[in-house]
Amino acid sequence: MSKMHVTTTVNGDTVEFLADPRETLLDSLRDQLGLTGTKEGCGTGDCGACSVRLDGTLVCSCLVLGVEADGKRIDTIEGMSEDGALHPLQRKFIEHAALQCGFCTPGILIAAKALLEENSNPTEEEVRYWLAGNLCRCTGYDKIIRAVMDAAAELRQEAA
Structure with a gap:
């Protein structure tokens, strides 16, 4: 299966990556973008360890496909601190x-x-x-x- 080109905004920065159509947003964040702060706990959306915000909505990234992030804004734990200061x-x-x-x-x-x-x-x-x-x-x-x-x-x- 061919990979799909995804352009999205992660923690305020525009990023591009190639995602397998079956790859979760969690896997895209961790494996494609190196943002390992988001964790996989259950893989079924029950534990919340993989919570991110997608266009302002709190989602379990293990339940969203990476390709669904195309054109959207993602906020992860890595973007929570401001100017190097903890939130x-x-x-x-x-x-x-x-x-x-x-x-x-x-x-x-x-x-x-x-x-x-x-x-x-x-x-x-x-x-x-x-x-x-x-x-x-x-x-x-x-x-x-x-x-x-x-x-x-x-x-x-x-x-x-």
Whole structure:
């Protein structure tokens, strides 16, 4: 089967790659573009480790074909920091020890950022609901929720 040419924007940069029509966006990001921050956990869209944003929509990249990214914007964990500085969510995850092995962390951070861009003042229940599609087997979720809530407060304060 012949590969297809894909032109997309990843973390603000226009990129081009060749993708097998059956290749997932996850595999394209990791294998074609070298963006290995996005992880494959389950391959069935159940764990959220491969979460990215595709044209602003949170998606499991293991369920999207790489060729579907043609002409679209992709945001991955590699693009989360700004000018070399950690995003407030990343800093709060470190401060709250909201990670252990780190495998699920990129997907959770992408999902949390999507939430805070949509709702800058979420309740704890809203954070838990929003992150329900991201599984973590190491930390439990309390530290993760606290980190997201704390980052939300900091981002609101910066915006004021």
